[in-house]
Amino acid sequence: xxxxxxxxxxxxxxxxxxxxxxxxxxxxxxxxxxxxxxxxxxxxxxxxxxxxxxxxxxxxxxxxxxxxxxxxxxxxxxxxxxxxxxxxxxxxxxxxxxxxxxxxxxxxxxxxxxxxxxxxxxxxxxxxxxxxxxxxxxxxxxxxxxxxxxxxxxxxxxxxxxxxxxxxxxxxxxxxxxxxxxxxxxxxxxxxxxxxxxxxxxxxxxxxxxxxxxxxxxxxxxxxxxxxxxxxxxxxxxxxxxxxxxxxxxxxxxxxxxxxxxxxxxxxxxxxxxxxxxxxxxxxxxxxxxxxxxxxxxxxxxxxxxxxxxxxxxxxxxxxxxxxxxxxxxxxxxxxxxxxxxxxxxxxxxxxxxxxxxxxxxxxxxxxxxxxxxxxxxxxxxxxxxxxxxxxxxxxxxxxxxxxxxxxxxxxxxxxxxxxxxxxxxxxxxxxxxxxxxxxxxxxxxxxxxxxxxxxxxxxxxxxxxxxxxxxxxxxxxxxxxxxxxxxxxxxxxxxxxxxxxxxxxxxxxxxxxxxxxxxxxxxxxxxxxxxxxxxxxxxxxxxxxxxxxxxxxxxxxxxxxxxxx
Amino acid sequence: xxxxxxxxxxxxxxxxxxxxxxxxxxxxxxxxxxxxxxxxxxxxxxxxxxxxxxxxxxxxxxxxxxxxxxxxxxxxxxxxxxxxxxxxxxxxxxxxxxxxxxxxxxxxxxxxxxxxxxxxxxxxxxxxxxxxxxxxxxxxxxxxxxxxxxxxxxx
Amino acid sequence: xxxxxxxxxxxxxxxxxxxxxxxxxxxxxxxxxxxxxxxxxxxxxxxxxxxxxxxxxxxxxxxxxxxxxxxxxxxxxxxxxxxxxxxxxxxxxxxxxxxxxxxxxxxxxxxxxxxxxxxxxxxxxxxxxxxxxxxxxxxxxxxxxxxxxxxxxxxxxxxxxxxxxxxxxxxxxxxxxxxxxxxxxxxxxxxxxxxx
Numbered sequence: 001x002x003x004x005x006x007x008x009x010x011x012x013x014x015x016x017x018x019x020x021x022x023x024x025x026x027x028x029x030x031x032x033x034x035x036x037x038x039x040x041x042x043x044x045x046x047x048x049x050x051x052x053x054x055x056x057x058x059x060x061x062x063x064x065x066x067x068x069x070x071x072x073x074x075x076x077x078x079x080x081x082x083x084x085x086x087x088x089x090x091x092x093x094x095x096x097x098x099x100x101x102x103x104x105x106x107x108x109x110x111x112x113x114x115x116x117x118x119x120x121x122x123x124x125x126x127x128x129x130x131x132x133x134x135x136x137x138x139x140x141x142x143x144x145x146x147x148x149x150x151x152x153x154x155x156x157x158x159x160x161x162x163x164x165x166x167x168x169x170x171x172x173x174x175x176x177x178x179x180x181x182x183x184x185x186x187x188x189x190x191x192x193x194x195x196x197x198x199x200x201x202x203x204x205x206x207x208x209x210x211x212x213x214x215x216x217x218x219x220x221x222x223x224x225x226x227x228x229x230x231x232x233x234x235x236x237x238x239x240x241x242x243x244x245x246x247x248x249x250x251x252x253x254x255x256x257x258x259x260x261x262x263x264x265x266x267x268x269x270x271x272x273x274x275x276x277x278x279x280x281x282x283x284x285x286x287x288x289x290x291x292x293x294x295x296x297x298x299x300x301x302x303x304x305x306x307x308x309x310x311x312x313x314x315x316x317x318x319x320x321x322x323x324x325x326x327x328x329x330x331x332x333x334x335x336x337x338x339x340x341x342x343x344x345x346x347x348x349x350x351x352x353x354x355x356x357x358x359x360x361x362x363x364x365x366x367x368x369x370x371x372x373x374x375x376x377x378x379x380x381x382x383x384x385x386x387x388x389x390x391x392x393x394x395x396x397x398x399x400x401x402x403x404x405x406x407x408x409x410x411x412x413x414x415x416x417x418x419x420x421x422x423x424x425x426x427x428x429x430x431x432x433x434x435x436x437x438x439x440x441x442x443x444x445x446x447x448x449x450x451x452x453x454x455x456x457x458x459x460x461x462x463x464x465x466x467x468x469x470x471x472x473x474x475x476x477x478x479x480x481x482x483x484x485x486x487x488x489x490x491x492x493x494x495x496x497x498x499x500x501x502x503x504x505x506x507x508x509x510x511x512x513x514x515x516x517x518x519x520x521x522x523x524x525x526x527x528x529x530x531x532x533x534x535x536x537x538x539x540x541x542x543x544x545x546x547x548x549x550x551x552x553x554x555x556x557x558x559x560x561x562x563x564x565x566x
Numbered sequence: 567x568x569x570x571x572x573x574x575x576x577x578x579x580x581x582x583x584x585x586x587x588x589x590x591x592x593x594x595x596x597x598x599x600x601x602x603x604x605x606x607x608x609x610x611x612x613x614x615x616x617x618x619x620x621x622x623x624x625x626x627x628x629x630x631x632x633x634x635x636x637x638x639x640x641x642x643x644x645x646x647x648x649x650x651x652x653x654x655x656x657x658x659x660x661x662x663x664x665x666x667x668x669x670x671x672x673x674x675x676x677x678x679x680x681x682x683x684x685x686x687x688x689x690x691x692x693x694x695x696x697x698x699x700x701x702x703x704x705x706x707x708x709x710x711x712x713x714x715x716x717x718x719x720x721x
Numbered sequence: 722x723x724x725x726x727x728x729x730x731x732x733x734x735x736x737x738x739x740x741x742x743x744x745x746x747x748x749x750x751x752x753x754x755x756x757x758x759x760x761x762x763x764x765x766x767x768x769x770x771x772x773x774x775x776x777x778x779x780x781x782x783x784x785x786x787x788x789x790x791x792x793x794x795x796x797x798x799x800x801x802x803x804x805x806x807x808x809x810x811x812x813x814x815x816x817x818x819x820x821x822x823x824x825x826x827x828x829x830x831x832x833x834x835x836x837x838x839x840x841x842x843x844x845x846x847x848x849x850x851x852x853x854x855x856x857x858x859x860x861x862x863x864x865x866x867x868x869x870x871x872x873x874x875x876x877x878x879x880x881x882x883x884x885x886x887x888x889x890x891x892x893x894x895x896x897x898x899x900x901x902x903x904x905x906x907x908x909x910x911x912x913x914x915x916x917x
Contacts, residue, residue: 018886037870040897041917044868048888049895065889067879393893397872400895406916583800588731604767604783609722627724633789634782643782 001112002104003096004121006204010096011039013071019047020065020072022058024542025396026229026463027379029076031222032098032197034403035205035215036073042210051396052077054540055086062087069093076100076197077542082107083115098197100231101542103187106133120195120203128183135176190519191544193231198222199240206247213251213267217372218403220244220269220360225376227357229463230470230518234357241358245271248360267364267405272371274359275343278422279374282415285331285339286314286324291422293467297474298352302433313350317342364405378414379403381421384461424455425468429475438476440488441558443565447472449494459494460504462546468492469508477511486511489522491561496548503554505537507545520545529560590675591682594625597635597644628682635686646686648694651676657697677702723760723790727753727797734804740815742808745829750798757794760787809836813843814858869900871912880906 003009019040023033033049040047050061058077066072072095079099084107089095097108098118103125108115110130119125202219205211223244227237248269277295280288289295289310299313300306314324319339323331331339340356347355361371382399390398402410428449432438438447449459449468459465469492477485490508507522508514523544530537535553549557581587603609603618610618618624626634626644634643650656660667680698684691730749737743764787771780809832812820818840828836848854877890882902890896890911906912 018888037897037917041866041868041870045897046868046899047897050891051893064891065894067889068887391893397893397895401915404917582796583803585731585735585800585804588728588797588800589735592728601782603786604780606783606786627722629724629793630786630789633792634786643785 001116002109002119002125003116004119006118006200007207010116010118011204011208013094014073014096015043015045017045017071018069019045020062020069021047021049021075022052022061022072022077023049023075023396024077025051025053025383025392026076027225027376027383027399028100028196028198028222030379030383030396030400030403031218031225032075032201033400034218035198035201036075038212038215039201039205039208039210051393053392054542055081056540059086062089066093071096073097074099079104079108079117080191080542080544081105084111089114098200099542100193100195100197100226102192102194103190106184106187110134118200118204120200123194126187128187132176132183133180135173189524190521191523192519193226195240196222196226196232199244202244202247211247211251213269214405216244216247216251217267217269217360217362220248220362220372221375221379221403224359224372225380228373228376228380229466230514232518233516234354238358241360244360245358267362269360269362272359272361273356274361274371274373275340275356276354276373279377279415279418281328281371282374283419284325284327285319286310286321287419288328289313289324291419291426293471293474294355295352296426296429297471297478299350300475300479302430302475302479309350313346316346316349364408368408370411374415375411377418378411380463381418382410382414384421384458384464385417386457386461421458421464421467424458425464425471428453428455428459428468429472432472433475433479438472438490440485441562443562444489444491445473445476445485446491446493446558449492451495451498456495459492460496462504462506462541462543465492465494465504465506466508466546468494469506470514473508473511473514489513491522491558493549493554495551501551503549503551505547505549505557525561525564529557529564532564533557533560535560586675587678590678591629591632592627593649593675593679595628595631595649595683596647597624597626597631598622598647599624599644601643603643628679632682632685646683646688648683648688648690649679652680652683652690652694652697654690654693657693660697660701723756723787724793724797726756727794727801730801731797734801740808740811742805742812742824742827744827745805745832747829750801753794753798757791760791760794763787764791805832806835810839812836813840814861817858818844864900867900868897869903870915870917871896871898871903871907872915874911874913877906877911 021033021036023029037047037049039045048065050065052058052061058074062072066089070092072093074095074097076099078095078097080101080103082105083089083095083097091114093114095115096118097115104117106128108117109125109127110133196219198219199222202211202215205215223237223240226232227234232240248271252269276292277285277288278292283291289299290301295301299309301310311321314321317339319335319342323335328336344356347353357373359372361369362375363369379399379402382402383395385395385398387395398410399414401407402414431453432447432449437450438445447469449456449465459468469490472492473490476490487510489510491505492508493503493505496502496504505526507520507526509518509520509522513519526537526545526547527539529535530539530547530549533553533556535557536550537553537557538548540548599618599620599622601620605616606618607616610622610624624644631644631646635646677698680694684695688694726749730746730753733743733746733749764784767780767784767787771784774780809828812824813836816824820836825833843857847857850857872895873890873892876892880888880890882888883899888896888898890906895915896912903912903914907914
C-alpha cells in the first residue's frame with residue numbers, strides 16, 4: 001500500500017513503540033536513517049538499527065531481531081522484493097518501507113495490511129490496475145463450489161451450456177493472463193530510482209516541525225549521492241535541489257553578517273553552483289580534473305593528445321601548471337578565489353558545458369567547510385572501504401558516524417579513501433582502454449577486471465564497480481566515437497572472492513539512458529540468463545543489476561545474455 | 567564553602583577557606599612604615615639596625631599590609647600605596663584599550679587584588695574602582711578566545 | 722618571611738589536579754606550627770616587657786605585626802585541612818565507601834577516621850530515606866536524556882528491558898535504549914555509547 005501522508009499513516013502509528021530499522025548500504029539510506037534517528041530521539045522512540053547489505057542479510061536480520069516487534073522500518077531496501085513471501089512475518093508485523101528502488105514490487109503495493117510504502121506524493125509509479133494483475137480468487141471458488149454441489153444427473157442436461165460457459169471462462173482467463181504478463185513485463189522491465197529516501201524523511205521532519213540544519217544537510221547529502229551514482233537524471237536532481245533550497249534559505253537567513261558573526265559551533269548551509277570535479281577542494285585541481293569522469297572522458301585523457309589538451313585547458317584558464325598541481329587549499333589566494341569562474345568559462349570552449357551543477361556547501365563554525373558532492377563521495381568511500389579488517393557492518397557504522405558533527409575526523413578519512421578509490425578507478429579504465437579489453441559482444445560491450453591487478457580489490461564493492469563501469473563506458477564511447485557503440489550497454493565483471501571463485505557482475509545501461517534516470521534493464525536480463533543456463537548466480541543485492549556469479553560460469557552466462565539481448 | 571569562619575576576620579568573610587583568595591592575598595603592595603617596628607629589622611635586607619624605622623619603604627604581602635594598615639584602634643602602623651598596575655598612568659593605558667595589556671604577566675589576580683586594595687581607602691580608591699569596572703566590562707564583551715585578562719576569574 | 726611555609730601548603734593543594742588528593746604534608750604542617758609558636762612566644766615576651774615599660778607604644782606595633790602573621794598561618798592551616806576534607810567528602814560520593822589504596826595512602830590518620838564517620842553517616846541517612854532507602858550517589862547530575870544511542874560491540878544475546886520487551890544485542894547493531902539500563906552493559910564493554 002502506498003502511503004502519502006507519512007506523518008499520519010506512519011509516524012503517528014509508531015510513536016511510543018519499539019521499532020526495528022533495517023538500513024541498506026548506501027549513502028542515501030544512511031542519511032535517511034540519520035534523519036529518522038533524530039526524530040526518534042526527539043520523541044523517545046526506541047529503536048534497533050541493523051545494517052543489511054542484501055536480501056540474505058535482510059532475512060537474517062528480520063529473524064534475529066523481530067521477536068516481540070511489531071514495527072519494522074526499511075530504508076532503501078525491501079521495496080522491490082516480495083516481502084511477505086521472503087520473510088513470512090507474523091500477522092501483526094507491519095513493514096514501513098522507504099525505498100527509492102523502482103519499480104516497487106506489486107505485492108507490496110497491493111498489500112493493504114502489512115506493507116506500507118512511504119513515498120513522495122510527487123512521484124509517478126505507472127502502477128497497473130489492481131484487477132489487471134491480481135485475479136479475484138472468489139469467482140473461481142464459486143465456480144468449483146457450484147460444480148460439486150450439482151447432482152450428477154442434472155449435470156448432463158446442462159452439459160453443453162456449462163461447457164460453453166467454461167470455455168468462455170477459460171478463454172477469458174487466458175486473455176487475462178496474457179494481458180497480465182504483458183503489463184508485468186512493462187512494469188518490471190527497467191529498474192530505476194525514485195525520490196531519495198532522505199528527502200522523503202526530511203519531508204516528514206519538516207511536517208513534524210522538527211527539521212534543523214543538520215537534518216537538512218543529511219537530506220542534501222542523500223540527494224547528492226543519488227546524483228553522483230547517476231541514480232536520478234539531472235532534471236529530477238535540479239527540481240529536488242530547488243525544493244531543498246527553499247528549506248536552506250528558510251533555515252539560513254541571517255541579518256547582516258557583520259552584526260551577527262558566526263559562533264564557533266554554528267552550522268551554515270549555502271546554495272552554490274559547484275564544479276563536478278571529484279574532491280577538488282581536498283586535492284589538487286590537476287588531479288581532480290584527471291580523476292573526474294566528466295572531464296577525463298570529454299578531454300580523452302587516455303591519450304597523449306588528451307593530456308596535451310588538459311594542459312591547454314589549464315593554460316586557457318590562465319592557471320600556472322605548478323599551481324594546478326598544488327594542493328587546492330595551498331593555492332595562491334588570487335587563483336583560489338577565481339578558479340571557479342575561470343574554469344567555467346574555459347570549460348565551455350572545451351565542450352564541457354555541464355561542468356557545474358547547483359549544489360550546497362556547509363560550514364561548521366569557522367573551521368570545516370565541505371561541499372555536498374565531496375561529502376557524498378567520502379561517505380560512499382567509507383562504506384566501500386576495502387580495508388579487510390572491517391566487516392560490512394563496521395563499515396556501515398563508520399559511515400553512519402562520519403555524518404555527525406562529533407566525528408568529523410572520520411569524514412576526513414573518507415575523503416582520503418575516496419581519492420584512493422578514484423585513482424584505482426582511473427588506472428583501471430586506462431589499462432582497460434590501453435589493452436583494448438573493452439570488447440563488443442554484439443548487443444552489448446563487456447569488460448573483465450583481471451584478477452590480481454593492483455586496483456582490483458576496489459572493484460569487489462558494487463558501487464565502486466558501477467563507478468568503474470560508467471567511467472569505462474563513457475570513456476570508451478567518447479574515445480572511439482563510433483555511432484554504434486553509443487547505444488550499447490556495458491557489462492563489467494570483477495573478481496569478488498578468489499578462493500571461492502566468485503565474481504561480481506554489474507550491468508551499465510547505454511549512455512543515453514544513463515543520462516535519463518538510469519533506467520536499467522539488466523536486472524531482468526541477468527535473471528533470465530542465469531535461469532536459462534543454470535549459472536550459479538546470487539541476486540542478493542537490492543540493486544537488481546548487481547549479481548554475484550561463479551567465475552567458471554561466466555562464459556555460458558554471457559552466451560545466454562547475448563542471445564537474450566539480440 | 568562554609569559561610570561562618572572560625573576566627574574573627576574583617577573583610578572576605580566569604581572566602582576564609584578559599585585557596586585562590588589566599589593566594590591572591592599574597593601579592594605584594596608597596597608600604598611605608600609609620601612607626602618603629604622593634605626587632606623586625608631582618609624584614610628589610612637593606613636595613614642595618616635591629617628595628618625598622620619610620621619612613622622605610624617595604625613591599626609587604628597584602629594580608630600583612632591589611633593587618634597593619636587597617637589597624638583601626640590607633641594610627642596605622644604602615645601606610646599603603648597603590649601598586650604600579652593600579653596607578654594613574656596604567657589606568658590611562660587601560661582605559662584607552664584594555665585589550666592590549668597582558669594582565670597575566672603584570673598581575674595575575676588583577677580584579678581580586680584590586681578589589682581588596684579598595685579597603686585601604688586610598689585617595690585614588692574611587693578611580694581604581696571605576697577602572698576595575700570599566701576594564702571588566704570591556705573584557706566581558708570580548709570573544710572568549712581573545713581574552714588576555716581572562717586569567718583571573720576570581721573577581 | 723613569615724607565612725611562606727603556610728602558603729606553600731596552599732599552593733600544594735592548588736597545584737594538585739582537580740579532584741585529586743595530594744599526600745598529607747605532615748612535615749610542612751609541623752614547620753608552620755613551629756613558626757606559629759615562635760611568633761606566639763615572642764609576642765608573649767613583648768607584651769610582658771611592654772607592661773613593665775612605660776610610654777612605649779612602639780613595641781605593640783611589632784606585636785601587631787607578629788599577630789597578623791600568626792593569623793595568616795592559622796588561616797592557611799585551616800584552609801589546607803578544610804579543603805582536603807572537601808576533596809575527601811567528594812570522593813565518598815564518587816567512589817563509595819571503599820577508597821582505592823593509593824588515595825587512602827595520601828590521607829592522614831585523622832582524615833581516615835573522618836572519612837569513615839562521614840561515610841557511615843551518609844550511609845545511614847540514605848538508608849533512612851523512603852521505604853527501602855535511596856542511593857543518593859546515583860544520578861547526581863540530571864541526565865540530559867533518558868535514552869542514549871548505543872552500539873553493540875559483541876554478541877550478547879537477548880536482553881530484557883524494564884518494560885519487559887526483548888532487545889537482541891548482536892554485534893554491530895545500534896540501539897536507542899534507556900540510559901539506566903545500558904549503563905552496566907557499557908561498563909562491561911558490551912555496548913558503546915554513541916554521540917550524535
